[in-house]
Amino acid sequence: MLSIKKNISNTLKILLIIGFAYFFWLMLKITFEYIPLDTNVSFLMIKQTEVAERPEYLYFFYTHVYTSIFVLLAGFLAILRKDFGIKNFHKNIGKIYIFLILFLAAPSGIYMGVFANGNIFSKISFVILGCLWWLSTFKAYQFARQKKFNEHKQWMWRSFALTVSAITLRMWKVFIVYLFHPNPMDVYQIIAWLGWIPNLLLIEFLITRKHI
Structure with a gap:
């Protein structure tokens, strides 16, 4: 039972990391839009x-x-x-x-x-x-x-x-x-x-x- 719970916990952690990595990359792409400085892009x-x-x-x-x-x-x-x-x-x-x-x-x-x-x-x-x-x-x-x-x-x-x-x-x-x-x-x-x-x-x- 403890082994199963540990496996579930590890799986959830991996999914969390993958999900965060994906959305972090999207946010990073948004940040890169403002490099170099340009007032006529995006937001x-x-x-x-x-x-x-x-x-x-x-x-x-x-x-x-x-x-x-x-x-x-x-x-x-x-x-x-x-x-x-x-x-x-x-x-x-x-x-x-x-x-x-x-x-x-x-x-x-x-x-x-x-x-x-x-x-x-x-x-x-x-x-x-x-x-x-x-x-x-x-x-x-x-x-x-x-x-x-x-x-x-x-x-x-x-x-x-x-x-x-x-x-x-x-x-x-x-x-x-x-x-x-x-x-x-x-x-x-x-x-x-x-x-x-x-x-x-x-x-x-x-x-x-x-x-x-």
Whole structure:
């Protein structure tokens, strides 16, 4: 029985790694679109007003794009910490994850949220997302400093649930467009909330049931 459970666990872990690798590659391709710097590609093509009228917008945008991909990778590697067998690996990769979010990715994301596409509800969603992302990561950092590692783990899971909203947001977009073909701005207003709320609800459920 223990052997069967171990095999199932290993299989699920392999599937998780494959799934993450696939979506990480997709996110990496999106990041590569902005190398070299070009304001007439992809997302920036619909943000020309901000690009023209707010010189600081591009600084926040590139900061968010270039750091978020490393945050995503660092968070996932921290989850797989036991598989590397490297001393202090989890601690060091966690420091990178926390630093990037607190000082670069989350603040720039909050700024971008203020100018998000869609109506005021989209803007509110992305600003809340950025604030919760920062707060949950900071709480995780605080508990780690206090050596309250169970609480640290729970808050890091909440933080990572918000980190992967970059992936789930795009998954919801494909799903909704494929099934319903709505107006693009309507899609944006919907996925602004769907991208992160289900993630948090799932993590809270797993924490409550003591699965993580």
